[in-house]
Amino acid sequence: MDEVFSYSKRFFDLPIKEKMKLLRNKKNRGYTPVLDSQLDPINQVHGDYKEGYYIGVEVPDDDSDAEKPFYTPNxxxxxxxxxxxxxxxxxxHREALEVAKAIARLIALALELGGNFFDQQEMLGKPIATLRLLHYEGLISDPTKGLYGAGAHSDFGFITLLATDDVAGLQICKHKDAKPQIWEHVKPLKGWVSITLRLLIIEKKMSYTQSIEVVFIRQYIIHASFW
Structure with missing residues (x-):
């Protein structure tokens, strides 16, 4: 893990001119500069104070899957x-995906679906697996002014693995529809990986998604999401 963080830092330490040569393409691969994304436009005055780098499943241009969204060369x-x-x-990326699959098997067993339920081709058998390197600027978030390292959001993926450094910055809201929302700080533990899940619950023909809303203040993180 230390090696991944070290290489991540080396990239973000490059001059902006070099990083912009790798600007994110239409299939979400490459570099995203500071203020590029705005996760909570209602409460943010401008984009997130973070820069990032997107890496996904490597698919050659001549592969039939390259025509699909999210599949392309990195x-x-x-x-x-x-x-x-x-x-x-x-x-x-490869090892994180194996961890995600192991977690999915535990979930499947707990739901009595069979351990390999999520290994089906249309699920984690052929996943949209995105690795994002993120670097948060030194500016401290100030919600009263609409300034955030990353605005409040729910992760898009089924499973998100979040590896952080030892700088505090992550907050979570366990009940995002509560009025008022209650935000809790998550203590940073270097070398640990936080896991967030977005589960589809089906009961009496009614479906809904349940997730935790998160916000970031400042830090380096390695973010891997799996659909």
């Missing part, structure tokens, strides 16, 4: 600038 920094960077991120 965008990689030059080996002259960051030797070993691609190999490190590909290894972490």
């Amino acid at each position: 965008v990689w920094p030059s080996t002259d600038i960051l030797p070993g960077w691609r190999q490190t991120m590909e290894t972490y």
